[in-house]
Amino acid sequence: MPKQVKLKIDGEYVNATEGQSVLDAAKANGKFIPSLCHVQGLSGVGACRLCMVEIAGGARPLPACTTPVQEGMVINTVSERLSKYRRMIIELLLSERNHVCAVCVSNGHCELQDMATRLGVTHSSFPYRYPRLPVDASHPRFVLDHNRCILCSRCVRVCAEIEGANTWNIVSRGVNSMVAADLNEPWGDAESCTRCGKCVEACPTGALVVKGKAVEEMVKRTQTVSRLATARGGSR
């Protein structure tokens, strides 16, 4: 039995297991911390920076998904500064690529959209970048639309950590980063792909989708991924 620790989240004492992340501990205690790159059961990467929380005694906010709980920690998940930062992050993501909800197969079932709604984002203060990005429809069953990708790397991790295929990775750097299959080939040519579809289920937006879906039809089963991870013993 792992050791139990006690900490305080938003003024409430909660129990957690040693080694657990702050995010998981909060969730286990029914507390919501916004996040996009995290999927329970997959390793934490701290990429989206939405789950930043303030920890008493620390100068800068820390990501809840990769910060392990400690006995006596005092955590603040809500503050004016954090809300502002979180909204800016959503706005930056919306401005980065071409997120056009009205014509998206994931409209109504999109974590980015839900998070924007939940955090009260009504528009982007940043000018849209409108990059010209390809759509990879070479795979027989699935489509990768780079226009809707937020580079959360959930696909990369689920493929490596659950399926063990290591098909996905991220190439290039900075704002030119792109999800790529195998050695940056069309997905349909990627020999390592087992066509299991876990990446599609893990993807929070309409970037990885099942072929043939019309607007609003694509519904993801992210819980399945977490369940599989738990069944497998969980990597984290």
Added chain:
Amino acid sequence: MKIQDLETLNAVRQKGLAKFKPARPRIAVGLGTCGIGNGAEDVYQAFASAIEARGVDIQMARVGCFGFCAEETLVNIAIPGKPMVILNRVKARDADAIVDDIHSGAVATGRALCKIESWDHLTGVIDYGEGFPDIPKWNEIDFYKGQKKIVLRNCGLIDPEDIEEYIAIGGYRALLRTLRNGEPERVIEELKTAKLRGRGGAGFLVATKWDFMRKAAAGTKYVICNADEGDPGAYMNRNEIESDPHSLLEGMIIGAYTMGATDGIVYVRAEYPLAVHRLEKAIAQAHAYGLLGDNILGSGFSFHLSLVEGAGAFVCGEETAMIASLEGRAGRPRPRPPYPAEKGLWGKPTNINNVETWFNVPVIVNNGGAWFTQIGTDRSPGTKVFSLVGKVKNTGLVEAPLGTPLKTFVYDMGGGTGTGKNVKALQTGGPSGGCLPVDMFDTPVDYEALAQLGAIMGSGGMVVMDEDNCMVDVARFFIEFTHSESCGKCVPCRVGLDQSLRILNKVSKGQATSADLDMLEDLGPMIRDVSLCGLGQTAPNPVLTTLRYFRDEFEDHIHEKKCAAGVCEDLFLSPCENSCPLHMNIPRFIQLYKENRLEDAFESVILDNPLPGSTGRVCQHPCDDRCRRAGIDDAVNMREIHRFIADSAYGTEIETNVMKRLLARRLPDSGKKVAVVGAGPTGLAAAFYLALLGHKVTVFDENSEPGGMLRFALPEYRLPKAVVAREVTFIKRLGVSFVCNTRIGVDKTPQSLSKEFDSVFLALGTWEASPIDLPGVQCQGVHHALHFLDAIAHDKDVRIGQKVIVIGGGNAAIDSARTAARMGADVTVVYRRQRQDMPAIPEEVDEAYEEGVKFAYLCAPHRIISDGQGGVKAIEVQKTTLGEFGVTGRRRPVPTDEVMRMSCDTIILAIGERVDTVFTGGSQLELKRDGTIKVDRHSSETNLLNVFAGGDVVTGASNVSNAMSHGKRAAEMIDIKLTGEHRFARLFQAFGYGQVPPVEPAAGDRNTSPLLTPLQRKSTFDEVMLGFSPEQVRHEAERCLRCDAKGECVGIAAE
């Protein structure tokens, strides 16, 4: 030979000493990358051949770099028993002579930079000897004075490719002792006492980090040296490794033993081939001598060190990204915890330290932690190496104790810009650091002080910037850098920097708004607080600091579409146009003149500048400093060209025709009345444009004639009254009325004017002499320069004596001195600094010399001695020395006890002017503390409704063209206020003219205006500068490179 113990180490030491300090002369050439770039290889070969040809017994050696990059190639000459002499700027052709000198036991003093009599390598002292009294000691010359070499202790002195030389100066003894003692805790204790902090920039306590790692579970552990130096302008680590690789190895081996590490890696940039080569050689030699590998020094301790070349990603300097890179993955950081000391390379405990941190270890072990704390500050002991680069005279590597103020680096060691331009800012810490303005140069360099100002110390880049650097561009450059080096993993860094860069690009193109600046200030703290790794967390620093300290520059780009530094290309036509306060289209009038279109040329000139005859004679010509032709030979003499155009037009048909053109283009009568107060250059310029804009303009002035300072302060020999009168007449003909002999504040007030007129523009100038606390100042025979010049201009009977002393160094001082000289007096100018510090136009000073004016520099007035009858008998001046650098980049004069008496009967004080505040007439007009009027920088509005102000009364005493630019801008702003429209641009005529730059620059030196001979000048007030001849103008116009022409260069396109 494997070294096993002290005895064998000492044996190697003796062998090394025989090479390092031989019984015959030794010539060592500085062969760092910097030296090689300056031809050091050729120099080495030249010495070798010279020695061979002469068959003399001189030893040659290759050493690293002694740090003074601006003076490469450096060559060390060591003649037994004499000081080692460092020669600078040695060329291959000098080799023969130098070898001959050495052979005769001498060193040519003229070639020497400095000498070293004795050197403490901190592991051993090498005494060379005394002698060469004419050569300064190394720490007596400006660049090295104030430096303390701990990290650079061996650099440029020993052969980096010979381990025996390193051992000769006491190297590897600290390692031997550490292994013999077998108490790794003691090393950590010494480091703790030393309070050594990580030199990569973050400043974490090394002892704590090492202790953490030491206590991590045993088994495989790694130590890594971070030599992935990637900041633009930083090259400390490269030089350290190139010049002294064994100090790094010794530090790492001691560290590995202390922390229980089994393997080590040096992660070096692949762009540092020489460092890689020397390090590989050093590792091989250390293996051969039993200092690396299994069973080091017979102690049973084994440590394997390898070298990995980084592919150049900046982010790989971040420790977790570096580990990812070493594991063969993409260099992207991961969140900490777990920290590398717990889970690092291949999941094993790992310690990463910067090159310089490792360099400090052997000497701390050798000399003790307590010794180290004697240097630097209490919280940050020791030294730090900086690469001092940019707009600084003495570029190079400087190492100084922490806590040394920034100005010591920039001015004392760096010698300022060395170009006469002013330093504007210092950038520390590269893309993670910030830009600090000159008024913060008292800040001591340490981790906390710099962080508090928004910069960081970083790994040690120090880039000096002068007035030619645009701070918007600097911010843009660094964001572009971090933007392209961002790994892309976390959102704030990836997208936040992209949005920041887009905004900065807009600012530099003049397309941004104030809202964009707000957004930059919103993005900065978010990126800083939220980003995953150090790259993103510090990336906003360059933007936030430039916004904090140079906000005016951002606002100028946005509101005035102006880049004063002349960097943001979209915002100006040519460097000369950009530097001109009036933004005269200089290339246009030059080209129009070349096309024989004198009428168009004059129209072009006068539309940009309503007083071209006057500015053509007395402008400070900032255009000269920016002219690109100066890069070939000398600046184009633009002032004289426009003077010639004006002089050829006035009083001829050209003037009449251009007047007709202007009157035809004058905008219809607006029915608005504007009062301009002050008929000096500011008021005249405003009146000119306001009249053209269709307003009814009345100019008030307290003098009997318009012209202000042009008429009453500038002496006849510089600017004849007739020239000013001609220009005033021109403006009158445009419909401007002048009301003279009317003093505002007495006859009328700003309020009464604003009732009578729709708009009021205050341009009164600075006519009151600044007060001075000088005993005896009330004596008769003491004049204030402006009053003196004014009285002369009014043809009043001014009596001066035979011996005149003028106090000051500005234009008023020189004008007074030359005027007094023309009145037959013996004149001496007393100035508290040196000639090059004088604010006066240099040509004017030259001409004063020619006319027999004498100058006493470094003297400050002390007291005036009366002759007992109310007159002046003499003045006592205190000699001054130049002390610390002030914010203007000039040294502050410090009075000494030495007092000198100069007999005289007249004293003219030219120590500055200020605003006579009588004009406010009891109104609520808001003034600044110095009596100048407070206005909005962009709109020229005062706090009173419809009252604007400009010129010296706003800025304090300045010069003609600056003053006129205020009048020009105020006219535009007043018109916008009166009409609600932007109509100013309608005044300007578009000219079609040649847009082809010369294929080859026309040959020929800069033309200067012929002058009256000094003899002729001495007795008359006739104009001194006679102006160009037509041949001179034609030739000078041909010299222009046409930087404005953006079209293709026909000749080149044809190839």
